[in-house]
Amino acid sequence: MQAILYKDFQQLRHNSAMLAIAIIAIVMPILCIAVIPIFGMDRNTAATMYQFAIITLGVCLAPALAIDAIRSDLANGTILTVRACGRPLHQYVIAQLVWALIPIATASAMLTTFAYAIASPLRLAILTPQGIATAFTPTLMAFACYLWSICVKGKALLMTSTTITETPHTETQPGVNQLTAIRVTDMTFGYKSHKPVLEHINLNVPAGQSLGILGYNGVGKTTLFGIITGLLRPQQGSATINSSVFHSMREVFQLSDSGNLSPTMTIRENLKFRSMLYATHANPHPIDIQHLDELPMVQAFELGEHLDKKVKDLSSGLKKRAGIVAGMLFEPKLILLDEPTNAVDPITRQLLIDLMKQLTANGRTILTITHDLEYCWEVTDRIIILDNKHLVKDCNINDFPNIDAFKQAATLGREHINVNFGISK
Ligand SMILES: Nc1ncnc2c1ncn2[C@@H]1O[C@H](COP(=O)(O)OP(=O)(O)OP(=O)(O)O)[C@@H](O)[C@H]1O
Known part of the structure; x- marks a missing residue:
C-alpha cells in the first residue's frame, strides 16, 4: 500500500x-x-x-x-x-x-x-x-x-486472474520428463465473443527453454502473452503457469510496450516504487536504491546518467533499456519479452543477446515475441509461428541447417519480390 x-x-x-x-x-x-x-x-x-x-x-x-x-x-x-x-x-x-x-x-x-x-x-x-x-x-x-x-x-x-497453478509433468520429447513452465490447452480467445483472434492454441513450454514467438503483425502474439499472464481470459481452454516451477507472479516479468514504467516518474522513482512493491519482511530492500548507479545491470545498460530523467523524456531505446533493467533487477525466472530489440541501437541489441544467452544458460524460461529474426536465431532454442488465428509451426532452432533456411520458414515463404507500388518513373 x-x-x-x-x-x-x-x-x-x-x-x-x-x-x-x-x-x-x-x-x-x-x-x-x-x-x-x-x-x-x-x-x-x-x-x-x-x-x-x-x-x-x-x-x-x-x-x-x-x-x-x-x-x-x-x-x-x-x-x-x-x-x-x-x-x-x-x-x-x-x-x-x-x-x-x-x-x-x-x-x-x-x-x-x-x-x-x-x-x-x-x-x-x-x-x-x-x-x-x-x-x-x-x-x-x-x-x-x-x-x-x-x-x-x-x-x-x-x-485479471491468476494463471499460476499446478501443472502436471508431460513428456516434451519421448523419454524426457521435463517440468512444464507454461501450458496452453485448446485455447480460443477474441476481444469480441464471435470474432476469435486465436483459435484452439496448444502449447507446452518446458522450464528453462527460450521460445521465440513469430508471426505477422496483428496475428495475436501480444494477446497470447496477455492470456498467459492472466490479463485476458480465454473464451475456451486454458493457459497456466506452473506453480511447481514459479512460486508466484513475482518470479514472472513481462516487458510491455510501455516498459511497465510510469512516464511521469523518473527511472529512479520507478525503481524505488518497484523495490517497495517487491519488499518483504525477510528482504525489505530488494535493490540498493541509494547506489543504483553502481548496480551491474544499470551499468551494463548505461543508465546511470539517465536515472533522474522522467521516463516520458527518454528516447524509445532508452525507455526499452530502462524497462528491461527495471524487470531484470528483481531476478525473474519467467521472462516474457514483447519485441525487446524494437528501437534499440546495435550495441544494446548485442547486450540483450548476451544477457538472454546468460539467462538461458542460467535455467530461466524466456518467451520472446520478435520480428528480429537474427536476434531470434541467436537467443532461442525453439520457435512457434502464429498465422491466421492458429499455431502453424512449432520447431527447434537446431532443425534449420542455417539462418537463411530459418528466415524462409519464419516468413512462411511469403516474401514479396518485385512489388509494384505504383510509383511512376
Ligand atoms: N484491446 C483490444 N481490443 C480489441 N482488439 C484488439 C485489442 N488489442 C488487440 N486487438 C486486435 O487483436 C489482434 C491481435 O493483436 P496483437 O496485438 O495480439 O497482435 P500482435 O501479433 O502482437 O501484433 P504486432 O506484431 O503488430 O505487435 C489485432 O487484430 C488487434 O487489432
Whole structure:
C-alpha cells in the first residue's frame, strides 16, 4: 500500500497540470472562507460562500485524485507491475481508495474547522445536520469518482486472474520428463465473443527453454502473452503457469510496450516504487536504491546518467533499456519479452543477446515475441509461428541447417519480390 501511495504522490508531483488543479482546490476554498469576516458577510451570504468553497474543493480534488491515478496505472502498465510483484490486487484497490478519500476528507475537515474558527456567522450552520453533510460532500464526490474509475476504467483490472497453478509433468520429447513452465490447452480467445483472434492454441513450454514467438503483425502474439499472464481470459481452454516451477507472479516479468514504467516518474522513482512493491519482511530492500548507479545491470545498460530523467523524456531505446533493467533487477525466472530489440541501437541489441544467452544458460524460461529474426536465431532454442488465428509451426532452432533456411520458414515463404507500388518513373 505504501508503494502505491508513493507512486500516486510522485505522479501528482510531476504532473504540473494536476498539481495546479490540486493547489487551486486548496487555496480557492481557503480564500472564500477568509473573505467572510473581512467583508463582514451576513449568515446567508457566508453559508453560500462556505458551500461554494466546499464544492470547489470536491470538484477540483476528487477527479484529480480518484480518476487520474487509476487511469494512468492502466495506461502505463503499473497494473502489470502490481500483479507481477505477487501482491493480491485487493491491496491495490484499497491503496487507491485511501489515496482517493483520505487527502480530500482531511482537507474538508480542515476547511470546515477553519470556517468554524474564523467565520462566526457560519458556526450555527456548520453544526446542523445539513452543515455536517455539506462538509462530507467532497469525500462523497471522491468516493463516486473512485467507484466510477474502478468499475468503468478499471474493468480490465477486475478482469485479471491468476494463471499460476499446478501443472502436471508431460513428456516434451519421448523419454524426457521435463517440468512444464507454461501450458496452453485448446485455447480460443477474441476481444469480441464471435470474432476469435486465436483459435484452439496448444502449447507446452518446458522450464528453462527460450521460445521465440513469430508471426505477422496483428496475428495475436501480444494477446497470447496477455492470456498467459492472466490479463485476458480465454473464451475456451486454458493457459497456466506452473506453480511447481514459479512460486508466484513475482518470479514472472513481462516487458510491455510501455516498459511497465510510469512516464511521469523518473527511472529512479520507478525503481524505488518497484523495490517497495517487491519488499518483504525477510528482504525489505530488494535493490540498493541509494547506489543504483553502481548496480551491474544499470551499468551494463548505461543508465546511470539517465536515472533522474522522467521516463516520458527518454528516447524509445532508452525507455526499452530502462524497462528491461527495471524487470531484470528483481531476478525473474519467467521472462516474457514483447519485441525487446524494437528501437534499440546495435550495441544494446548485442547486450540483450548476451544477457538472454546468460539467462538461458542460467535455467530461466524466456518467451520472446520478435520480428528480429537474427536476434531470434541467436537467443532461442525453439520457435512457434502464429498465422491466421492458429499455431502453424512449432520447431527447434537446431532443425534449420542455417539462418537463411530459418528466415524462409519464419516468413512462411511469403516474401514479396518485385512489388509494384505504383510509383511512376
Ligand atoms: N484491446 C483490444 N481490443 C480489441 N482488439 C484488439 C485489442 N488489442 C488487440 N486487438 C486486435 O487483436 C489482434 C491481435 O493483436 P496483437 O496485438 O495480439 O497482435 P500482435 O501479433 O502482437 O501484433 P504486432 O506484431 O503488430 O505487435 C489485432 O487484430 C488487434 O487489432
